[in-house]
Amino acid sequence: YPVGDMRVMGDTDLMIEKIARKEARAVMESCGYTFEQSKSGHDIYCNDNGNVYELHYMPEDKSVFHQKLMERAIPVGNNGTRLSLNHSDFYLYMISHLARHMRTTGAGLRLFADIKVFYSKCGDKLDAKYVESSLQEMGLVDFENAVKQAIYSLFYGAEPDEDTQELIDYIFSGGVFGSEENYAANRRGDKSKLAFFISSVFPSYGEMKKR
DSSP: OOSGGGSOOSOEEEEOOGGGHHHHHHHHHHTTOEEEEEETTEEEEEOTTOOEEEEEOSOSSSSHHHHTHHHHOEEESGGGOEEEOOHHHHHHHHHHHHHHHHHTTOOOHHHHHHHHHHHHHHGGGSOHHHHHHHHHHHTOHHHHHHHHHHHHHHHHOOOOOHHHHHHHHHHHHTTTTOOHHHHHHHHHTOHHHHHHHHHHHSOOHHHHHHO
16 A cells, blocks of 8 residues: 555454464463453454454365465565465465455445555556466466456456446445454345355356266
């Protein structure tokens, strides 16, 4: 983002190896954070200032991309003590993370703005063939196309088709991050809101049986 303060956030996500949970807890507590709970493959820590860290120790799904993500992380920062992702893996993680939000709480405008900003700065650095094959492996090719169409309409003024307009309406119903209302709709399978997203994010029953 041009200015860091433009990018609001509710918490900070870190990825750790599962075997390092005990060590990670000691580090977080030494920094003044209190363990709150474990939830869906991540440990949540908070401090008195309201800062929240989520330490993820489980892959988001069973795809090869997520199962091998830590192995592909690269050392960055002082003395290589911090790991990050290359541009292609970072982009793929953003798309798959957005897809997970669409399945659960929904996704507000911020997540789409993140992808827009990242792609405009780093799109030419992506390994197109690797990105395409990874999206295929995760079943997210159509979803990524839908996200791009929404971004073209939201940020570049492209005229949305019917499906894209439905996605845009859904985005704005979720505010910045998503909403409890959208979470409840997803849980009950509200077809009026989710028919487009279900077909985009999830493979068909026949395709899942093949896998």
